[in-house]
Amino acid sequence: MPVSTADIASIVNQTLKQYRPYKGFAFRSPAITVTGGYCVNQLGDILQELGATHVLLVADKMVWQLGLVSGCEAAITTAGLGLTVFSDVEGEPDSAMIAQGLAALKTSEADFVLGVGGGSALDAAKAIAVIGDYQGPLADFKVGGLASRRVGLGAIPTTAGTGSEVTDITVIKDLVYNIKVPIKGPALVPDMALLDPALMLGVPAGITAATGVDTLTHAVEAYVSRQVNPLSKAYAYHAMETLIRALPVAVGCGEDMDMRYDMAVSAYKAGLAFSNAGLGLTHAIAHQIGSRYHIPHGVANAILLPYVMAFNALCCEAGYAEVASALGVSRESMTQRERCNAAITAVRQLVIDLGLPTSLAGFGVVEHDLPQLAEQAMQDICLIGNPRQVTPVQIVTLLEQVLSGEFPEGYC
Ligand SMILES: NC(=O)c1ccc[n+]([C@@H]2O[C@H](COP(=O)([O-])OP(=O)(O)OC[C@H]3O[C@@H](n4cnc5c(N)ncnc54)[C@H](O)[C@@H]3O)[C@@H](O)[C@H]2O)c1
Ligand SMILES: [Fe+2]
Known part of the structure; x- marks a missing residue:
């Protein structure tokens, strides 16, 4: 049967539409x-x-x-x-x-x-x-x-x-x-x-801490994102490596120009990482609670990140084990699970050391609000990158933990 020009054009168009380069990605950054x-x-x-x-x-x-x-x-x-x-x-x-x-x-x-x-x-x-x-x-x-x-x-x-x-x-x-x-x-x-x-140099300690943990959240979420690419991974890893050393000093000694410089570059690298790889559940929920209860963005992330890591670990234990290396808390003798747990513990400890809140208690959140917050988080574009699939019911359970401050023992 003869193939018409129109048929060929249609096949070419279909092919172009469906074609996705294997492991392909575009990476954008400022000129x-x-x-x-x-x-x-x-x-x-x-x-x-x-x-x-x-x-x-x-x-x-x-x-x-x-x-x-x-x-x-x-x-x-x-x-x-x-x-x-x-x-x-x-x-x-x-x-x-x-x-x-x-x-x-x-x-x-x-x-x-x-x-x-x-x-x-x-x-x-x-x-x-x-x-x-x-x-x-x-x-x-x-x-x-x-x-x-x-x-x-x-x-x-x-x-x-x-x-x-x-x-x-x-x-x-x-x-x-x-x-x-x-x-x-x-x-x-x-x-x-x-x-x-x-x-x-003059950013108050509390704002330095909260904005710094926002950077950490970008790096961690980008590193294990479903859409991660090798460049984002490299930027996220280096951002974490620098941040874990620079952030506590920048909070405790704000006029240290070297640490401020390192933090500025970490934020930039983590930004490049997530802009090209996506984020995850921490940001998807942080946008909702930040807007509803007027919680600064970095503070919302600081509260949520350890809980979300514990939840996601089921699907990205290996990724978090590498995060432990970046944060300097991995040892050769450790199993993958121990490294993963070490990463989560290091993030929790950093939040405590920086004087940031570890639960939603005191922010005016009531249990009655949780289902609606969960539904809104499900619509947030940041959820696309999250490594573990999540349902509204699971988000409600996670938010109940964050509200009570009871940290899960296993991968919830
Ligand atoms: N576009 C993105 O990729 C992206 C990523 C994450 C978060 N966000 C958004 O960014 C916003 C939060 O930004 P932020 O955390 O930088 O906080 P912010 O810009 O709201 O600033 C926090 C406070 O710090 C003060 N401040 C800023 N610089 C200062 C300085 N040098 N000295 C003294 N005080 C200073 C500000 O006046 C403000 O009171 C949120 O709306 C969040 O959703 C955007
Ligand atoms: Fe953020």
């Missing part, structure tokens, strides 16, 4: 990364290299009030670039804040958006740069699709935690549905990330 103490002084040159003419600087309000943005402002104006400052990022960003920032972008006619602050300010800047004129609920973006933007985008983190300066994610609270929505897409990867540890 330019600049690091080092006081490297903010190089900002003007880099922005010129990226073709910026007018910058909308989106800053955390507190960071701006502390004067930490003045070096950026000076570098931008000295380079002869236009500058508009939007310094109204207060707390974790929501849809109303993004609408205000979008208005500032339109009025200023800026061609480059630069976020300066913790993950909240960076996420706000990313959303302002990418969402454009969209008027509907943010939840519409849940499944991604943000592939292009019309303005340049840069990020200067002032906390070492989220890795937002490299990731293809922004997390915005949708006030229509009252949930935190992680929005994902290639356009959200900044063109430039600038890591200046001098901007982090």
Whole structure:
């Protein structure tokens, strides 16, 4: 039977659609990364290299009030670039804040958006740069699709935690549905990330601890993600290796520039790892409890991570055994199970040592809320990477443990 041109085209299209390279992956990162103490002084040159003419600087309000943005402002104006400052990022960003920032972008006619602050300010800047004129609920973006933007985008983190300066994610609270929505897409990867540890020297101990454990959570979840790739694994491993040494010192001795530098680079590496490999159940639940009970993101992760590791261990004992090596708690004489347990114990101990909470008690969580939290966590895109399949009932059981602070003895 003769095969028509249309038949051939159809077969080719089908094949292209179904074709997935074996173990294939794409890895995205910022075009330019600049690091080092006081490297903010190089900002003007880099922005010129990226073709910026007018910058909308989106800053955390507190960071701006502390004067930490003045070096950026000076570098931008000295380079002869236009500058508009939007310094109204207060707390974790929501849809109303993004609408205000979008208005500032339109009025200023800026061609480059630069976020300066913790993950909240960076996420706000990313959303302002990418969402454009969209008027509907943010939840519409849940499944991604943000592939292009019309303005340049840069990020200067002032906390070492989220890795937002490299990731293809922004997390915005949708006030229509009252949930935190992680929005994902290639356009959200900044063109430039600038890591200046001098901007982090004054971060209070509690915030250093919480944001640092966010970094650890990114590394651990990416390392055992279902979608992990060799580059993400390498970045996550190195992030953990550095963090376990640097974080306690950065919390106890905030002005140690070397440890702040190491933490900034750890956050960056863990960000690269998870942006390209996904996260897991800890983040899927953290987004829900963070939004509902106003628990800072890093604190929510610190509470949940050991419990989620105990739950996931059934499916990724070998992965956690390698995490134990990265954290320096693995010994040659140990069995795989002992290494896995050593990793979980090390994470629990770190949370305790840093003075972070170990249960949800005292945050206003009641048993009655748990089924709804579980249903919402099941919808969170971060769950896709989780190594163990999970049901709403299992999430409720896990949350009951976290609420009571009773840590499971086996792999629950
Ligand atoms: N985009 C991503 O890939 C990603 C990943 C993880 C988390 N997040 C999101 O990031 C947000 C949390 O970011 P965060 O943990 O960095 O906290 P944050 O940005 O909310 O900052 C926490 C506090 O630290 C203060 N602060 C920041 N820098 C400071 C400095 N140098 N000195 C003194 N105070 C300083 C801020 O004013 C704020 O009060 C959450 O909304 C979370 O969901 C995003
Ligand atoms: Fe996070």
